[in-house]
Every structure is written in C-alpha cells, then in structure tokens.
Amino acid sequence: MGKKIASLEDAPADAALIRQVIARAGHECVTFRESRRLLLALRDAGFDLLLLDWQMPDLSGREVLAWVRTHLDRRVPVMFLTCRDAEHDIVNALTGGADDYMVKPVRQAELAARIECLLRRACPAYLAPHAPLRLGDYAFDCATRQVTCNGHPVGLTPKEFDLAVLLFRNEGRIVTRDHITAAVWGREISPMSRTIDTHVSRVRSKLGLHAAHGLRLTPVYTHG
Known part of the structure; x- marks a missing residue:
C-alpha cells in the first residue's frame, strides 16, 4: 500500500521532480510551498514521511522540524532535501531530530532509495503486509x-x-x-x-x- 508523503518545497521545478519520484515509487506526494501551510495540514492530516527544504520564504525547514518533533509522533520520519551542504547544518538537522539529510541537486534513484529505507524503518509491516x-x-x-x-x-x-x-x-x-x-x-x-x-x-x-x-x-x- 502506498504511503502519504509531504514535501516542503517552494521551487516549482524541484517540487515537480520530487512528486515524480514519489509517484513512480507508488506513493502519494502533497507539496507545500509555505511552511505555515504544512504546519496547518499536519494538525489535521497524517503523513507517513516528511521531506523538508531548509530555506523557505516564511519559517525555515529547521523551525518546522522543531515543531514536528515537539508536537507529532517521533516515529514519523523526517528527511531534509536542501542546497545547504555545510557540515554544521547537517549535524544541526540530525541532532535536532531529522532522520536523513540529502543535498541537492536531487538524484532521483538515491532519493527513491532513501525514501524506501525510511519507510521500512518507520513501518515494519511496510514490506510484509500479510505478516502476522x-x-x-x-x-x-x-x-x-x-x-x-x-x-x-x-x-x-x-x-x-x-x-x-x-x-x-x-x-x-x-x-x-x-x-x-x-x-x-x-x-x-x-x-x-x-x-x-x-x-x-x-x-x-x-x-x-x-x-x-x-x-x-x-x-x-x-x-x-
């Protein structure tokens, strides 16, 4: 069964590519171009995975991560997909509760593999729907x-x-x-x-x- 993934991305080309990768993997992707819209959606809708860009026009992806780890189930995996490649940024995100970090440009096969890996860890029954x-x-x-x-x-x-x-x-x-x-x-x-x-x-x-x-x-x- 496909999973529901939220993508926080304000660059149209990157957002379209991320949706394409996720759709090809058999999942549903909902794109948010503003951090506040994602936070509002998270109050009402459940997502199996969150993909966050760091540099957003309103709240940064790092601020979104802090809210998510305070208010949502910590088992929901969060992955950064961003241009920020400094070591201190990567360390800051991972120690702040992110499960993975990928630097743009988007490498499609790698992104798909990382998504599947995170979903396997978060949902043990993901690959074995008929398991007892x-x-x-x-x-x-x-x-x-x-x-x-x-x-x-x-x-x-x-x-x-x-x-x-x-x-x-x-x-x-x-x-x-x-x-x-x-x-x-x-x-x-x-x-x-x-x-x-x-x-x-x-x-x-x-x-x-x-x-x-x-x-x-x-x-x-x-x-x-």
Missing part, C-alpha cells in the same frame, strides 16, 4: 484474515478486519479520519457520514478494546 500481527491479547493472521483474543476467534466483517489491522499497526499513533478513509475504503466519505464512527465502535466492542486486554481505542477530538 500480535499485540496485547490479540493475534491477527493477515493471510487468512482471522483474529483471536486470548486464543478465541473474533468474528469481524472484511471492513472491520481491515480497520482493526490499520489501528493495531499504528499502535500509539493518532490515525486520522482521512487516513482511515483512504486505507480502508479507498474513496472519499462525506464528513457527515457516520460510517467510520460506526465501524470503529463495532471494532472496539467486538474486540473488547479496554484496559483488561492491555489496549484501549480512544478518540482524539479534531484529530482521529
């Missing part, structure tokens, strides 16, 4: 699409199973409604629809997601 999943008292067999709790089978519909796997693979993270919609339904769902809420409620009830089983499913207002 165990968490707390729960075990998911993604090949046969069966789930058990303390060894007892739990009956889930196909959509409920997909939703449960998505939530369990993102344990400890906020999963946004947009991410759920794209990953489970593969299409847009009206904001007024109760489809997602209904399925989340059923998954919570059927799996008994409460402290006694070591896991809880909790809504986060305005986020997911």
Whole structure:
C-alpha cells in the first residue's frame, strides 16, 4: 500500500521532480510551498514521511522540524532535501531530530532509495503486509484474515478486519479520519457520514478494546 508523503518545497521545478519520484515509487506526494501551510495540514492530516527544504520564504525547514518533533509522533520520519551542504547544518538537522539529510541537486534513484529505507524503518509491516500481527491479547493472521483474543476467534466483517489491522499497526499513533478513509475504503466519505464512527465502535466492542486486554481505542477530538 502506498504511503502519504509531504514535501516542503517552494521551487516549482524541484517540487515537480520530487512528486515524480514519489509517484513512480507508488506513493502519494502533497507539496507545500509555505511552511505555515504544512504546519496547518499536519494538525489535521497524517503523513507517513516528511521531506523538508531548509530555506523557505516564511519559517525555515529547521523551525518546522522543531515543531514536528515537539508536537507529532517521533516515529514519523523526517528527511531534509536542501542546497545547504555545510557540515554544521547537517549535524544541526540530525541532532535536532531529522532522520536523513540529502543535498541537492536531487538524484532521483538515491532519493527513491532513501525514501524506501525510511519507510521500512518507520513501518515494519511496510514490506510484509500479510505478516502476522500480535499485540496485547490479540493475534491477527493477515493471510487468512482471522483474529483471536486470548486464543478465541473474533468474528469481524472484511471492513472491520481491515480497520482493526490499520489501528493495531499504528499502535500509539493518532490515525486520522482521512487516513482511515483512504486505507480502508479507498474513496472519499462525506464528513457527515457516520460510517467510520460506526465501524470503529463495532471494532472496539467486538474486540473488547479496554484496559483488561492491555489496549484501549480512544478518540482524539479534531484529530482521529
């Protein structure tokens, strides 16, 4: 399954090339030409990887990194893609929480390889979507699409199973409604629809997601 990647880049040619590389790798790229627009988007939407240019017209990429590491899940990988090649800049970014640093001009094959490497590290199930999943008292067999709790089978519909796997693979993270919609339904769902809420409620009830089983499913207002 393709991932959603945010690219902070104000140079049109570089932005287009980055989108091309990401699209060829089978992922979705959303370009932001202003740092503040990216920060606003990060409050509402989930991204699997952030690519940051350093020199931006408003807030620098380094300032964006500081905000991200303060407010977002630290497991979301961040990579700098910038013209700044001084050693102290690279060290500053990496010690500030960046996971990788690549100096422009963009080398397409290298960028694609670095992106895949970061996604593999951040998402262990990325290359093995059918690998068994165990968490707390729960075990998911993604090949046969069966789930058990303390060894007892739990009956889930196909959509409920997909939703449960998505939530369990993102344990400890906020999963946004947009991410759920794209990953489970593969299409847009009206904001007024109760489809997602209904399925989340059923998954919570059927799996008994409460402290006694070591896991809880909790809504986060305005986020997911």
